[in-house]
Structure formats: structure tokens, C-alpha cells
Amino acid sequence: xxxxxxxxxxxxxxxxxxxxxxxxxxxxxxxxxxxxxxxxxxxxxxxxxxxxxxxxxxxxxxxxxxxxxxxxxxxxxxxxxxxxxxxxxxxxxxxxxxxxxxxxxxxxxxxxxxxxxxxxxxxxxxxxxxxxxxxxxxxxxxxxxxxxxxxxxxxxxxxxxxxxxxxxxxxxxxxxxxxxxxxxxxxxxxxxxxxxxxxxxxxxxxxxxxxxxxxxxxxxxxxxxxxxxxxxxxxxxxxxxxxxxxxxxxxxxxxxxxxxxxxxxxxxxxxxxxxxxxxxxxxxxxxxxxxxxxxxxxxxxxxxxxxxxxxxxxxxxxxxxxxxxxxxxxxxxxxxxxxxxxxxxxxxxxxxxxxxxxxxxxxxxxxxxxxxxxxxxxxxxxxxxxxxxxxxxxxxxxxxxxxxxxxxxxxxxxxx
Amino acid sequence: xxxxxxxxxxxxxxxxxxxxxxxxxxxxxxxxxxxxxxxxxxxxxxxxxxxxxxxxxxxxxxxxxxxxxxxxxxxxxxxxxxxxxxxxxxxxxxxxxxxxxxxxxxxxxxxxxxxxxxxxxxxxxxxxxxxxxxxxxxxxxxxxxxxxxxxxxxxxxxxxxxxxxxxxxxxxxxxxxxxxxxxxxxxxxxxxxxxxxxxxxxxxxxxxxxxxxxxxxxxxxxxxxxxxxxxxxxxxxxxxxxxxxxxxxxxxxxxxxxxxxxxxxxxxxxxxxxxxxxxxxxxxxxxxxxxxxxxxxxxxxxxxxxxxxxxxxxxxxxxxxxxxxxxxxxxxxxxxxxxxxxxxxxxxxxxxxxxxx
Numbered sequence: 001x002x003x004x005x006x007x008x009x010x011x012x013x014x015x016x017x018x019x020x021x022x023x024x025x026x027x028x029x030x031x032x033x034x035x036x037x038x039x040x041x042x043x044x045x046x047x048x049x050x051x052x053x054x055x056x057x058x059x060x061x062x063x064x065x066x067x068x069x070x071x072x073x074x075x076x077x078x079x080x081x082x083x084x085x086x087x088x089x090x091x092x093x094x095x096x097x098x099x100x101x102x103x104x105x106x107x108x109x110x111x112x113x114x115x116x117x118x119x120x121x122x123x124x125x126x127x128x129x130x131x132x133x134x135x136x137x138x139x140x141x142x143x144x145x146x147x148x149x150x151x152x153x154x155x156x157x158x159x160x161x162x163x164x165x166x167x168x169x170x171x172x173x174x175x176x177x178x179x180x181x182x183x184x185x186x187x188x189x190x191x192x193x194x195x196x197x198x199x200x201x202x203x204x205x206x207x208x209x210x211x212x213x214x215x216x217x218x219x220x221x222x223x224x225x226x227x228x229x230x231x232x233x234x235x236x237x238x239x240x241x242x243x244x245x246x247x248x249x250x251x252x253x254x255x256x257x258x259x260x261x262x263x264x265x266x267x268x269x270x271x272x273x274x275x276x277x278x279x280x281x282x283x284x285x286x287x288x289x290x291x292x293x294x295x296x297x298x299x300x301x302x303x304x305x306x307x308x309x310x311x312x313x314x315x316x317x318x319x320x321x322x323x324x325x326x327x328x329x330x331x332x333x334x335x336x337x338x339x340x341x342x343x344x345x346x347x348x349x350x351x352x353x354x355x356x357x358x359x360x361x362x363x364x365x366x367x368x369x370x371x372x373x374x375x376x377x378x379x380x381x382x383x384x385x386x387x388x389x390x391x392x393x394x395x396x397x398x399x400x401x402x403x404x405x406x407x408x409x410x411x412x413x414x415x416x
Numbered sequence: 417x418x419x420x421x422x423x424x425x426x427x428x429x430x431x432x433x434x435x436x437x438x439x440x441x442x443x444x445x446x447x448x449x450x451x452x453x454x455x456x457x458x459x460x461x462x463x464x465x466x467x468x469x470x471x472x473x474x475x476x477x478x479x480x481x482x483x484x485x486x487x488x489x490x491x492x493x494x495x496x497x498x499x500x501x502x503x504x505x506x507x508x509x510x511x512x513x514x515x516x517x518x519x520x521x522x523x524x525x526x527x528x529x530x531x532x533x534x535x536x537x538x539x540x541x542x543x544x545x546x547x548x549x550x551x552x553x554x555x556x557x558x559x560x561x562x563x564x565x566x567x568x569x570x571x572x573x574x575x576x577x578x579x580x581x582x583x584x585x586x587x588x589x590x591x592x593x594x595x596x597x598x599x600x601x602x603x604x605x606x607x608x609x610x611x612x613x614x615x616x617x618x619x620x621x622x623x624x625x626x627x628x629x630x631x632x633x634x635x636x637x638x639x640x641x642x643x644x645x646x647x648x649x650x651x652x653x654x655x656x657x658x659x660x661x662x663x664x665x666x667x668x669x670x671x672x673x674x675x676x677x678x679x680x681x682x683x684x685x686x687x688x689x690x691x692x693x694x695x696x697x698x699x700x701x702x703x704x705x706x707x708x709x710x711x712x713x714x715x716x717x718x719x720x721x722x723x724x725x726x727x728x729x730x731x732x733x734x735x736x737x738x739x740x741x742x743x744x745x746x747x748x749x750x751x752x753x754x755x756x757x758x759x760x761x762x763x764x765x766x767x768x769x770x771x772x773x
Contacts, residue, residue, distance in 0.1 A: 079516065181670075216738070290571050315748070321550060327493035327673060327674045328671075329492040329498060329674070329677060330492070331488040331492050331677075332492055332493065387498075387499075387671045388671065390671070391667055391668065391671035391672075394664075394667050395664055395667060395668070398660050398661075398663055398664040398667070399664070401660055402657050402660045402661065402664075405656055405657050405660070406657060409650070409653050409654060409657075410506075412649075412650065
């Protein structure tokens with residue numbers, strides 16, 4: 001439902017679109033005519049950047065947001081009686097944007113499957129809540145999306161394009177802007193070096209998460225203690241599912257420790273390594289578990305078998321590689337090795353269950369497959385040696401037969 | 417017992433004419449006798465192909481889903497499967513090589529002269545059939561390299577004017593190379609080509625027996641009577657030495673360099689680097705690569721295919737176009753044609769391996 005306050009800009013915009021508004025429609029407005037000739041740079045600037053704005057390209061003009069009468073060539077175009085609002089205050093911006101972007105019927109004119117902005121969602125954000133308490137630094141729409149040059153989020157030059165999001169957030173989330181807020185401001189530098197940041201920013205992998213994928217965008221807020229696993233679980237589903245049912249989750253909750261990030265970290269999360277799985281100093285388990293405790297002993301047992309699986313995989317791979325270099329067919333050995341590697345990956349995921357029986361079960365399967373791969377590798381190398389012996393024997397038989405034939409031929413020749 | 421058994425068999429099978437033929441058959445002995453062994457060598461290697469091919473047939477499955485896996489199974493799980501498959505692949509290549517040596521020696525010794533014109537024609541048909549065996553067999557393991565080489569090969573046929581597209585569809589069993597193409601190639605490889613080859617090979621061997629070995633013109637002109645060697649057992653024993661050497665070479669190649677299987681064909685994967693046909697098609701492939709995109713208003717590739725076709729037809733008709741006396745300017749031109757063709761094929765084959773453009 002659109003409130004009466006929102007009706008005017010919507011009606012104006014609808015009028016422009018309804019009139020067959022094209023990208024050029026706004027350019028005929030009196031606003032452009034006066035502002036482009038103005039001496040003040042701040043008043044001229046919008047006329048330069050607005051042609052590239054998605055709103056301009058959809059036929060929306062200045063009056064759509066600022067009100068007034070664009071057909072009036074005089075200063076009376078900016079008569080408040082004609083709905084002129086001038087420059088919107090920071091507190092008014094979200095409602096203004098929502099007047100169109102929260103209106104599904106209106107947005108569907110431009111896109112059959114539009115994103116519908118939710119003011120309710122925005123109200124859950126820390127940004128909104130701080131703004132509501134009078135914090136003028138709290139971000140609103142234009143701080144992330146820009147103004148008078150807004151581009152769709154799919155445009156690589158948009159500040160909210162996935163690869164640009166971390167830098168956009170960092171415009172405010174830095175020690176200079178947030179000085180005195182008492183919250184960490186090193187997220188960006190941590191993120192850039194994280195496995196997520198490297199994937200997104202260096203490799204250009206758009207499936208890697210940016211800030212908004214974990215914190216939300218219009219409802220941005222830090223996840224609570226219980227939500228962390230849910231947030232990570234949106235991508236790392238299997239691990240989150242196992243962790244959810246684990247005794248470890250309950251224990252950590254009782255201790256007031258968040259899941260996932262306690263071991264992996266948050267903004268600076270790096271690619272997990274097998275070295276993390278250790279109760280010895282340097283391993284992640286050692287952060288909480290005393291060496292020699294029952295948990296540490298269970299971990300040691302798992303680590304020993306885990307290491308055995310890794311070692312067997314390395315051995316199997318080297319045997320099969322050697323066989324391949326010698327021109328041998330290693331298909332079945334490679335199949336077994338792949339199965340074992342799948343179990344290794346399964347074990348790494350299974351660790352999040354913190355269940356001894358589940359982890360050792362997967363490890364046992366992995367060791368069985370890896371053992372088969374080693375046997376196949378050894379068999380192939382034995383076969384390779386046997387082939388050489390067989391070749392030597394068959395060549396000896398062939399050469400003896402040839403020698404006998406040549407001798408017979410010579411004997412027959414000399415007898416003639 | 418032996419004479420009685422022989423008489424018993426002779427009465428029922430009529431072996432006497434065969435014995436008579438074996439006793440009567442002889443081979444001229446001169447400085448070029450070495451080249452007479454290459455026909456027998458080709459026949460021996462063909463025999464190896466038949467035996468190993470039948471053994472492979474016991475395990476091979478001709479479908480896109482199972483072909484690669486079945487060959488992998490043969491190579492890794494079937495006792496001596498690796499040996500049979502490697503011998504089949506190596507022997508195929510050696511057989512084509514032996515057939516080429518045989519053809520060039522016949523051409524350069526002008527053994528195609530009357531009355532051996534039909535023997536030559538049947539030999540050329542056999543070489544064509546051998547190339548057909550090679551082309552159809554190359555796809556059967558259904559690996560990536562074979563898949564794309566077959567695609568390139570059939571694309572070239574598709575470039576022929578008028579009949580090109582029809583032939584392409586006929587060979588592929590549709591517009592694209594699919595499991596249907598594999599089944600088709602399999603049928604051609606194990607049924608159609610063997611049947612036709614059996615008939616043509618029988619005719620070729622019959623004609624060789626009927627006309628005996630040709631004596632080269634140079635030896636003929638020397639005047640003195642050419643000494644002769646009994647085919648059974650003297651020539652046959654020498655043949656056997658060559659066959660044993662070939663068998664040893666096959667064992668050596670198969671054990672030290674087992675034929676690779678590669679990666680399973682994936683029609684949606686990008687074409688792998690280094691797509692190349694079997695070496696005996698390399699000179700044709702290289703010829704097409706060397707030609708400019710357009711030549712005399714026609715596509716360069718089309719000119720190349722037509723050119724190779726015309727030369728092949730002229731080559732096949734040599735017995736009818738060359739001077740029957742094997743003397744004079746025309747005969748020398750034909751000898752030069754043979755030498756140039758030999759050098760060209762060797763050079764272009766080497767170039768195709770060197771990757772030169």
C-alpha cells in the first residue's frame with residue numbers, strides 16, 4: 001500500500017513512463033536546463049552523471065524524487081506547492097527510494113521478476129537503527145548505491161556489484177569514519193586476505209561471498225551467536241548440518257562461543273588445513289582442550305587414522321603415477337584412489353559432527369579404498385616387470401627359431 | 417601310415433593339385449628379390465590383425481557408454497588383454513607400412529605391366545580397404561583424440577562437392593559423431609571390410625599364383641636367364657624369418673610402448689591440442705594444411721582433396737597409362753612419378769609430425 005506521501009513521485013514517475021518515457025525524456029526538463037548552466041558545481045554535477053543513471057535510462061526524471069514541476073521553465077518550478085522537496089534529508093532517503101522499490105506493481109513495469117525492497121527488512125539493519133537514533137553517519141541507500149549515477153548491481157562499475165561490495169562497505173567501516181564507535185574496523189584488510197576475499201577479488205569468482213552474503217544487505221547486521229552456523233551453512237551446508245547436531249555446538253553455546261568462527265575465524269577465514277586438526281600446540285583443538293584430556297586423546301586417535309589415510313593416498317598416487325610413466329593402464333587403481341579421496345573430503349566435512357563413530361567410519365572406508373589403490377598400483381608395477389621377463393623369454397624363443405631357420409637355409413644353399 | 421593318410425585325404429579333398437602347385441611354384445632370384453617379401457609380410461600382419469581382432473571382439477562393447485570402459489577393461493583386467501590390444505594397434509600400423517613398401521616396390525619395379533594389371537588393381541583395392549580398416553578402427557576405443565580426429569576426417573569428406581554432405585551423413589549416421597557413428601564404424605570394421613577384404617585378397621593371391629612374380633625390366637633386359645628359387649620351402653623359410661622378426665618387433669613395441677588409451681571422448685569438451693590422424697593419413701592432412709584458403713577461385717581444401725583424388729586415380733591406372741615395354745621416355749616419366757610420390761609422402765609425413773605448416 002502506498003501512503004499518500006509517496007503517491008506523488010510514483011504518479012509522476014508513472015506519468016513519465018506512461019508517456020513512453022525514454023532515456024531522453026528527463027533531459028527536456030526545466031531542472032536540467034537551469035542546473036546545467038548554474039555556477040555552483042554541486043548543482044551542476046547531477047546533470048553530468050545522471051544520464052548514466054539506471055533511473056534516467058528507465059525514463060525517470062529529477063522530479064520523480066525531488067518533486068516540483070519540470071514543465072515550468074521559471075524558478076516557480078521549485079514551488080513547494082508544486083510538490084518540490086529539494087534536496088532530501090538523509091532520514092528521508094530510504095522512504096523515498098522505497099516509494100517505488102517497495103512497490104511490486106510499479107517495479108514490475110521494468111522487470112517481470114523485480115527485486116522488491118522491504119522497508120521492514122531495512123528497519124532490522126544496524127544502519128537504520130542507528131540513523132533512527134540520530135546517527136547521521138549511519139548508511140542509507142545512497143551511501144552504497146550512489147546518487148545521480150546509480151547503476152544496477154549487475155553492472156561491474158556499480159559500487160554494489162559483487163566484487164565492489166567489500167570496498168563499498170569499507171568506505172565507512174574503517175578506523176577513520178568509525179572512530180569512537182568501539183567496533184572493529186579491520187574487517188576489510190582481513191577479508192582481502194581471506195579465502196573468500198581472494199576468490200572474489202583475485203580470481204573473480206562471483207560465487208564467493210562478499211560482506212552482504214553473510215551480513216545481509218538492506219538488513220545488514222552482525223550475526224548473533226546462534227546464527228553464525230546458519231550463515232556459514234548457507235554455502236557450507238553439509239558441515240553446518242553436522243555441526244548443528246553435534247555435542248560440540250551445545251558445549252560451545254553453553255560457553256558463549258559462536259560456532260564456525262571460533263575455529264575458522266570470520267572476516268579473515270583462511271583455507272582450512274589438516275594441520276588445524278590437532279590438540280598439540282598450533283592445532284585449533286589446543287585453543288580449548290588441554291593436552292591429555294579425553295577430548296585430546298580422541299582427537300589424537302582420529303588424527304592418527306586421518307594421517308594414515310593421507311599417507312596411503314600419497315603412496316597409492318605415487319605407485320599409480322610410476323605405472324603410468326611406464327605406459328601401464330591404471331584405470332581401476334585410479335577409480336579406487338578417487339573413491340578414497342572422496343572419503344578424505346568426506347572425513348574433512350565429517351569432522352564437523354565431532355562424532356567419533358561417524359568420523360572413524362568414513363576414515364575406515366577411505367583406508368579400505370586407499371589400500372585397494374595401493375594394491376592395484378603394486379599389481380600394475382609387478383605386471384610391468386612380468387611383461388619385461390615375458391618379452392625377454394619370447395624374444396629368446398623367436399631368435400632361436402630364426403637362427404634355426406637361417407641355419408637350415410644356409411645348409412640347403414651349401415648342399416646345392 | 418603317412419602315405420595311406422595322404423591318399424585318404426587326397427581322395428576326399430583333392431590335395432594333389434595343391435601339392436603340384438607348391439612343387440612347381442618358384443621365385444626369381446636377382447638383386448631386387450628382397451622386395452618380393454613385402455607382400456607376404458603384409459599378409460602375415462593381416463593374419464595377426466584377424467587373430468587379435470577376434471580376441472578383442474570377445475570383450476569389446478560397441479556403444480558410446482561402454483566402448484572406452486571395455487577397452488580399459490581389456491587393457492587392465494583381461495589376462496594378456498593389454499598385449500592383444502597393443503599388438504592389434506601396432507600391427508595395424510606395421511601392416512599399412514608393409515603394404516606401402518609393397519606398393520612402391522611394385523610400382524618402381526613396374527610389376528604392374530601386363531598381364532598383371534588386375535593384380536595391381538586388386539592390390540590398390542586392398543590398400544584402400546586397409547586404410548578403411550585403419551580409419552574405422554581408430555574411433556573404436558572412443559577416446560578424445562580418436563573422436564576429434566574422426567570429426568576432422570569426416571569433415572574433410574564433407575567438403576567434397578555434390579556428394580560430400582551425403583557421404584558425411586553416411587559415415588557419421590547423422591550430422592554429428594555420436595554413439596550411432598561408433599556402432600556404424602564397428603560394423604564396418606568387423607563385418608563389411610573383412611567380408612570385402614576376404615574376396616579381394618583371395619582374388620589378389622590367386623592372380624599372384626596365376627602370373628607368378630614379375631621380373632623387373634632392368635633384370636629382364638640383362639638378357640641372361642634369371643635363376644629361380646623354390647617357393648616351398650626355400651622362399652617360404654626366408655618369409656618365415658621375416659615374419660618372426662616382425663613378431664619379435666611387435667612383442668618389443670607392445671611390451672615397451674603399450675598402445676595408449678587416453679581420455680574418454682566427451683563431445684562437449686573443447687577439442688584437445690595435437691589432433692592428428694594416424695601417420696598414414698598424415699601426408700594428406702599436411703597437404704591440406706599447406707594449401708592457402710583459396711586457390712583458383714575455389715576453397716584450398718577442396719582443391720587439395722580433388723588433387724589428391726585425381727593423383728590417386730592416375731596412380732591406380734598406371735598399368736594402362738605407362739609404356740607396356742617399360743622403356744622409353746614415357747616409362748621414365750612414370751618412374752619419376754613414383755620417386756616423386758615416394759619422396760613427397762615421406763617428407764609430408766615427417767612434416768606432419770614436426771608440426772610444420
